[in-house]
Amino acid sequence: MSPFNPNHRDTPAGQITIALYRIAQAIEHVFRERGKVMRLSPTQIQSLLFLKYARPGVRTIGGLANRLGVTYATSSGVANALEDKQLIKRTPLPEDQRVVTLELTPNGERDIEALNNVLDEIELAVAALPEVEQTVFLRATQAIVRRLQRAGYVSVYEMCWGCQFFQKNAHPNDPRGPHHCTFVNAPLAEPNTYLECPDFVPAET
Numbered sequence: 001m002s003p004f005n006p007n008h009r010d011t012p013a014g015q016i017t018i019a020l021y022r023i024a025q026a027i028e029h030v031f032r033e034r035g036k037v038m039r040l041s042p043t044q045i046q047s048l049l050f051l052k053y054a055r056p057g058v059r060t061i062g063g064l065a066n067r068l069g070v071t072y073a074t075s076s077g078v079a080n081a082l083e084d085k086q087l088i089k090r091t092p093l094p095e096d097q098r099v100v101t102l103e104l105t106p107n108g109e110r111d112i113e114a115l116n117n118v119l120d121e122i123e124l125a126v127a128a129l130p131e132v133e134q135t136v137f138l139r140a141t142q143a144i145v146r147r148l149q150r151a152g153y154v155s156v157y158e159m160c161w162g163c164q165f166f167q168k169n170a171h172p173n174d175p176r177g178p179h180h181c182t183f184v185n186a187p188l189a190e191p192n193t194y195l196e197c198p199d200f201v202p203a204e205t
């Protein structure tokens with residue numbers, strides 16, 4: 001029973017699966033079209049967005065490989081291409097000089113400004129739904145993502161607030177940051193708590 005076969009698309013689950021497939025195609029389409037205008041591949045767009053919004057410790061070749069779901073060699077190739085375009089540069093991590101991080105250049109930041117609205121059409125389509133439908137849709141899509149995450153099909157990157165490893169104001173006078181992450185056992189500066197982290201685990205409610 002394949003939902004690709006219109007003859008078998010007779011259950012809500014099959015119809016929703018195809019709808020999600022079409023939404024994924026629409027997202028691919030907007031990334032490709034924006035990439036043509038900006039002379040970037042969809043992978044390069046995803047990489048720039050990752051480097052803008054991921055927490056500092058994971059902005060590395062390995063972190064990028066995890067985010068893109070590719071090998072280290074492929075991730076290194078993507079970083080080289082972005083470096084050639086002068087959109088990123090390699091910089092040692094201040095707290096551990098052995099770790100080389102990838103950082104946006106001013107040109108990269110300028111491209112991010114132009115990329116921030118790349119999903120606007122999708123968001124507008126969702127926002128056009130009645131509020132009560134958005135609430136149901138949110139709950140349903142979160143449940144689907146959680147299941148796909150458990151199965152290893154997708155990584156969820158979220159910010160610290162709401163993470164079970166986050167300790168708010170654990171050491172308010174620490175110049176390195178008032179909050180604490182028990183996962184990496186390190187202080188967190190306020191701005192870094194609003195960045196995406198691959199180690200996020202939702203706090204029990």
Ligand code: SF4
Nearest residue numbers: 160163166181183197
């Ligand atoms: S593990 Fe949780 S608290 Fe620690 S940096 Fe990641 S999101 Fe923040």
